[in-house]
Amino acid sequence: MVERRFAIIGHRAPSNGKLVLNDLSGSSGRMDVLMRAINSALFLSHGIRLDSHITIHLMGGEGPSRRIWFDGSKVWGLHPDERALAGQIAKIIDEPTPARGHWIELHPGIWHSGGDISTTIQEWNKEDVSVIKLDANAPLLWADGSSDNPSKLGFIISDDLPFSSEEEDTLKENTLPRSLGEKWIQGHIAIGIVHHLLDNSISLNLN
Numbered sequence: 001m002v003e004r005r006f007a008i009i010g011h012r013a014p015s016n017g018k019l020v021l022n023d024l025s026g027s028s029g030r031m032d033v034l035m036r037a038i039n040s041a042l043f044l045s046h047g048i049r050l051d052s053h054i055t056i057h058l059m060g061g062e063g064p065s066r067r068i069w070f071d072g073s074k075v076w077g078l079h080p081d082e083r084a085l086a087g088q089i090a091k092i093i094d095e096p097t098p099a100r101g102h103w104i105e106l107h108p109g110i111w112h113s114g115g116d117i118s119t120t121i122q123e124w125n126k127e128d129v130s131v132i133k134l135d136a137n138a139p140l141l142w143a144d145g146s147s148d149n150p151s152k153l154g155f156i157i158s159d160d161l162p163f164s165s166e167e168e169d170t171l172k173e174n175t176l177p178r179s180l181g182e183k184w185i186q187g188h189i190a191i192g193i194v195h196h197l198l199d200n201s202i203s204l205n206l207n
């Protein structure tokens, strides 16, 4: 079983304060995109994926950026609908943001911490995760031949906006860019395709 981790950057998603649950796609900074990503990363038709994690990066609003990490092997009591997920996020962003890299568990399997995508990549590097930037313009993620895939893979995706130039600099140095096809698709669909490849032991092109 390949452990897969996803990191999504919410460029305008508020890191602190009140979340407007009735307007996730507007005044909540495309929080709807992040909720769909959580859903795709963690939920099966009936149950939760034990081999999947997702960290959402809330980079918008006032105050320091915040990361929220969901671990499928530990989380319980989570419901897949966007509004229920957003309700969890609303409670979390009402709390003070912990220091960068200091994780505090607020609900079983859900932690928060300060930091940004560079912090997440540093943490993943320490845990021997092979990190891939998902990018439609890169070489294809899957390979023709057969080879063993690494046991831990991390995938970085953006929300509805392109990665910023600062993020691109970090990603260029620390990740392998790979594509799922030449059409730009939505982030949660990209996550679903990654699950399909890994669930079916498709060899990946990581050289």
Ligand SMILES: C[S@@+](CC[C@H](N)C(=O)[O-])C[C@H]1O[C@@H](n2cnc3c(N)ncnc32)[C@H](O)[C@@H]1O
Pocket (backbone or CB within 6 Å): 133, 134, 135, 136, 137, 156, 157, 158, 159, 160, 161, 162, 163, 178, 179, 180, 181, 182, 183, 184, 185, 186, 187, 190
């Ligand atoms: C809605 S897309 C972002 C589109 C944004 N306008 C841009 O130019 O980056 C969300 C994320 O899904 C991933 N993605 C979308 N299509 C992809 C593809 N064909 N191959 C690999 N990743 C893809 C990328 O990581 C992208 O940042």
